[in-house]
Amino acid sequence: LRPEQTEYIMRSNKQPEIALSVRSLAYPVNTFKDLLFLLPGEPYCEMIPWNFIIFFDNIKESETAALMMRKHLQPGKQQLLVYFHSTMMPAYREEKVQHFREGSVVGLFVTNAFGMGMDLADIAVVVQFKSTCDLNSLFQRFG
Numbered sequence: 001l002r003p004e005q006t007e008y009i010m011r012s013n014k015q016p017e018i019a020l021s022v023r024s025l026a027y028p029v030n031t032f033k034d035l036l037f038l039l040p041g042e043p044y045c046e047m048i049p050w051n052f053i054i055f056f057d058n059i060k061e062s063e064t065a066a067l068m069m070r071k072h073l074q075p076g077k078q079q080l081l082v083y084f085h086s087t088m089m090p091a092y093r094e095e096k097v098q099h100f101r102e103g104s105v106v107g108l109f110v111t112n113a114f115g116m117g118m119d120l121a122d123i124a125v126v127v128q129f130k131s132t133c134d135l136n137s138l139f140q141r142f143g
Contacts, residue, residue: 005054029130032065036072038107038125044074049126057130059085066109066131080106086113
C-alpha cells in the first residue's frame with residue numbers, strides 16, 4: 001500500500017443488533033459440522049430459532065451442506081432448509097425466496113447467484129463458509 005494513494009473509510013456501526021464474528025473451523029471442512037451452531041438441539045433440532053443464509057463459493061458445497069444439515073432436523077422438517085444457485089430455474093428460485101419470506105423456508109444455502117439484487121428483511125444470521133472471496137464480495141453478501 002502507498003499511504004499517499006490509500007483512502008481510509010471509517011464508519012461507525014450504530015446498529016447494536018449487527019455484529020461481525022469469525023470462527024475457526026473445528027471439524028474437517030468437508031463435514032460442514034461447524035455450521036451446526038445454527039441448529040440447536042440433540043439429536044434433532046426441533047425448532048430453528050432464526051432465519052439464516054449461508055454463502056458458499058461453489059454449487060457442490062452448498063448442496064452437500066444443505067443435505068447434511070437436513071439430517072439434523074426432525075423428520076418432516078427437512079423442507080425448511082434449501083439450496084439455491086444459478087443452475088436452477090428462475091421460477092424455482094423465486095418460489096424459494098417467497099417461501100423464505102413467508103417462513104416456510106428458514107435456511108438458505110446459496111452461492112453468488114442469490115446475493116445479486118436480493119433484498120430480504122429479518123435475516124438473523126448470514127454466514128460466509130470458508131471465506132475465499134474478496135472483501136467487496138463479502139460485503140455484498142452480508143448486505
